[in-house]
Amino acid sequence: MSDSVERLYQAVLAARDLDPATSRTARLFRSGSGKMAKKLAEEAIEVVIDAINGDREAVVRESADLIYNLTVLWASAGVRPEDVWQEMNRRETLLGIAEKLPKPGVKVAKPTLRPARRPIAAIEARAARKRH
Ligand SMILES: N=c1c2ncn([C@@H]3O[C@H](COP(=O)(O)OP(=O)(O)OP(=O)(O)O)[C@@H](O)[C@H]3O)c2ncn1[C@@H]1O[C@H](COP(=O)(O)O)[C@@H](O)[C@H]1O
Incomplete structure (x- = not known):
């Protein structure tokens, strides 16, 4: 997914200064961040x-529009996709560590004590007695 978002982001940057008469992206940049934010919110809704x-098919279509409008807003805000990937990686690492730690307030069960094993020497002595 990150590859296609990267390509879309580059296409959005390339379209930013095109003729607004032919490019929706150029029009959005002319309209400003308020309009971009509104379009993004509309697509999310x-x-x-x-x-x-x-409506699964519509969710797929609208998600593609949502991601397009998100990349436009990123470009306008000076955010690069890699900034977002970095933050996601940071969280993954952090949560990966957190998963291994006991959660606050959660009591960790004490290991149940097993009955002591009979000494191996005693078992060997019994086996020796049987042999005789
Ligand atoms: N990936 C997209 C992309 N995804 C969605 N959209 C447009 O965003 C629209 C979704 O918004 P709406 O539903 O509001 O459509 P609308 O009713 O026509 O809305 P208005 O913008 O007219 O208000 C879709 O109909 C698409 O036309 C996109 N427009 C452009 N791109 C890419 O952006 C790059 C630059 O393209 P231009 O903007 O055409 O220069 C190219 O690589 C394009 O492929």
Whole structure:
């Protein structure tokens, strides 16, 4: 996924200064971050509505629009996809460590004590007695 988002991000950067008459992206950049944020929010709401309605195909289509509008807003805010991947990696590492630690307030069960094993020497002595 990150590869196609990278390519889309580069395409958005390349379209930023094109003729607004032919490029939706250039139009969005002319309109400013308020309009970009509004488009992103609209697409997010469309995804939510389609998911609630159980329209899987529409969720896929609207998700692609959502990601496009997200990359436009990133480009406008000076955020690069790799900045987001880095943050995701940081969380993955952090949560990966956190998963291994006991959660605060959760009591860790004490290991149950097993009955002591009979000494091996005693077993060997019994085996020796049987042989005689
Ligand atoms: N990936 C996309 C992309 N995804 C979605 N969209 C557009 O965003 C629209 C979704 O918004 P809406 O549903 O609001 O569509 P609308 O009703 O026509 O909305 P308005 O923008 O007219 O208000 C879709 O219909 C697409 O036209 C995209 N527009 C452009 N790109 C890519 O962006 C790059 C630059 O393209 P241009 O903007 O055409 O220069 C190219 O690589 C394109 O492939």
